[in-house]
Amino acid sequence: MKLFSFLWQNSRGTVVSAVLVGILGGAASSGLIILVHVVLNRGEAASAALIWSFVGLCILLPVSRILSEMLLVVLAQKTIYDLRVRLSRQIMNTPLRRLQEIGTARIFAALTEDILTISTGFASVPNLFLQTAILAGCLAYLAWLSVPVFFGVLVFLILGMFSVQMGFNKGFRFLARARELQDHVVTHIKALVEGTKEFKLHQARREAFLADCLQPTADQYRRQNIIGNGFIIATASWGQVLFFIQMGLLIFILPAIHYLSKDGLTGYALTVLYMMVPIGVIGSVIPNLGRASISLRKVESLDLTLGEAREAEGSIDTQPQSTLANLELVGVSHTYNGDNDGSKFTLGPIDLTLNSGDLVFLTGGNGSGKTTLALLLTGLYSPESGEVRLNGVPINDSNRGYYRQHFSAVFSDFYLLETLFGLQDDDLDRKAGDYLKQLHLDHKVQIRNGNLSTIELSHGQRKRLALLTAYLEDRPIYVFDEWAADQDPTFKQLFYHKLLPELKAKGKTVLVISHDDHYYNVADRIIKLDYGKIDYDTRNVASRDFRTELADKGLFVGQS
Numbered sequence: 001m002k003l004f005s006f007l008w009q010n011s012r013g014t015v016v017s018a019v020l021v022g023i024l025g026g027a028a029s030s031g032l033i034i035l036v037h038v039v040l041n042r043g044e045a046a047s048a049a050l051i052w053s054f055v056g057l058c059i060l061l062p063v064s065r066i067l068s069e070m071l072l073v074v075l076a077q078k079t080i081y082d083l084r085v086r087l088s089r090q091i092m093n094t095p096l097r098r099l100q101e102i103g104t105a106r107i108f109a110a111l112t113e114d115i116l117t118i119s120t121g122f123a124s125v126p127n128l129f130l131q132t133a134i135l136a137g138c139l140a141y142l143a144w145l146s147v148p149v150f151f152g153v154l155v156f157l158i159l160g161m162f163s164v165q166m167g168f169n170k171g172f173r174f175l176a177r178a179r180e181l182q183d184h185v186v187t188h189i190k191a192l193v194e195g196t197k198e199f200k201l202h203q204a205r206r207e208a209f210l211a212d213c214l215q216p217t218a219d220q221y222r223r224q225n226i227i228g229n230g231f232i233i234a235t236a237s238w239g240q241v242l243f244f245i246q247m248g249l250l251i252f253i254l255p256a257i258h259y260l261s262k263d264g265l266t267g268y269a270l271t272v273l274y275m276m277v278p279i280g281v282i283g284s285v286i287p288n289l290g291r292a293s294i295s296l297r298k299v300e301s302l303d304l305t306l307g308e309a310r311e312a313e314g315s316i317d318t319q320p321q322s323t324l325a326n327l328e329l330v331g332v333s334h335t336y337n338g339d340n341d342g343s344k345f346t347l348g349p350i351d352l353t354l355n356s357g358d359l360v361f362l363t364g365g366n367g368s369g370k371t372t373l374a375l376l377l378t379g380l381y382s383p384e385s386g387e388v389r390l391n392g393v394p395i396n397d398s399n400r401g402y403y404r405q406h407f408s409a410v411f412s413d414f415y416l417l418e419t420l421f422g423l424q425d426d427d428l429d430r431k432a433g434d435y436l437k438q439l440h441l442d443h444k445v446q447i448r449n450g451n452l453s454t455i456e457l458s459h460g461q462r463k464r465l466a467l468l469t470a471y472l473e474d475r476p477i478y479v480f481d482e483w484a485a486d487q488d489p490t491f492k493q494l495f496y497h498k499l500l501p502e503l504k505a506k507g508k509t510v511l512v513i514s515h516d517d518h519y520y521n522v523a524d525r526i527i528k529l530d531y532g533k534i535d536y537d538t539r540n541v542a543s544r545d546f547r548t549e550l551a552d553k554g555l556f557v558g559q560s
Helices: 004-012 012-042 048-092 096-103 102-147 146-194 196-202 203-257 262-308 372-377 400-404 428-438 460-471 489-505 517-522 546-552
Strands: 328-339 346-356 360-365 386-388 407-410 477-481 509-512 525-530 534-537
Touching: 012 048, 012 102, 012 262, 012 400, 048 102, 048 262, 096 102, 102 146, 102 262, 146 196, 146 203, 146 262, 146 328, 196 203, 346 372, 346 386, 346 509, 346 534, 360 489, 360 517, 372 400, 372 477, 372 509, 407 460, 428 460, 428 489, 460 477, 460 489, 489 509, 489 517
Parallel strands: 360 509, 360 525, 407 477, 477 509
Antiparallel strands: 328 346, 328 386, 525 534
């Protein structure tokens, strides 16, 4: 089974130790039933040796069981931890474009539901080894009592296990289909949560979404789970029936065809009856292991998918330069393929040069490629053709991780953390406090040891906190994607006329994606994209008749 090979690959020594201790516990348990049978057949008081043997086995059994289970619990938890961390690192090292293609629902399901299912499966492994050892001990005792009876029971067990496994496999196939549907269910639930406001405002849309998307997918998921678990439940019941059939054959048929003493028959019956417990436990454990194997395959398929597109981040031990000398995009292009209609959108080829202290505004219509250009510029997308150069050095997979450390960015779909991770500065709280005052957030947010007291703010205020984080990073290149789009006039004025000029004065290179033509005269350059191509690149704005030039290009600039 996939789960056992995974455990074996991760820690063979611990697995072997746990199995050996489990076998010892199984032998102790089997020894107890043997001892009980011997004492019952003696017809006289037990000797001191038998009593002490019984005491010793009673002590050995729980000690070996505890030790075996603890070894495998430690191993299981370590394996789950390693799996979760490895998968998290894989996600961190996977190209952004590939992650977007995979989808957050699939990744989230793997990191949560699948890991939990695998954990449940691992928790069943110790008991499986112990019960298997007990079963093996019982079979060994049967072989000692009677070789023919042993082989008869063994053949019956093998045939029974084969039929039971066929039923389990049938159920697992349905559960595997249910797991595939789970990704779609998570996607719909994500849409339900994130689109709550829109659904509440449009009843017809809400009902159509529930009737055409969420309910059918959830219903298929439900049906596959019911059928799969139904096969597993029926198979487990069939296993119990087989056990009683075996018992009936032993006590009714065997004496008729083969002479057995009363003591011998009692020993066979007692041993087979004792085998009922491990067989029942094994039957209940197998479904958990099957579900865990399904989840493990799902996680590993995701891991493989991510691994195929994994980036070589390279070393980032070298500190990024404090200011930029030269950043070039030479013939850079990137293509998006439509999901179903075969449509394509290509950005580029783009030729662009940015220098230290440049304050550049990037504009253009929706879908013109502004954010894609920013993602290419920051190294979050890799160009399909062309080359990005930092101070004349071409950027590739070996140095892209280092290259990215030169950028601070606030994208339109930014994510805000409650802790200023990765900022090593003894004076961090004071600097952050100063920026909070400038951004008029000091009355709502405090910073203690790099931790924000709250991020439960309006979207515009959260954007200001994201800007605060970017400023504290103090990188040589800044990218702001429609930062001021939902800010009130006071903070637009602060952003365009104070914060951006301050960055420029420090020698920072700043790219601002903006439609605020009211503030275009702040820029050194204005670049307009149109259908993935640079329509124009206006340079040295401050030294020209700015209004006339942009009016000639179809843009109006109001008074600032």
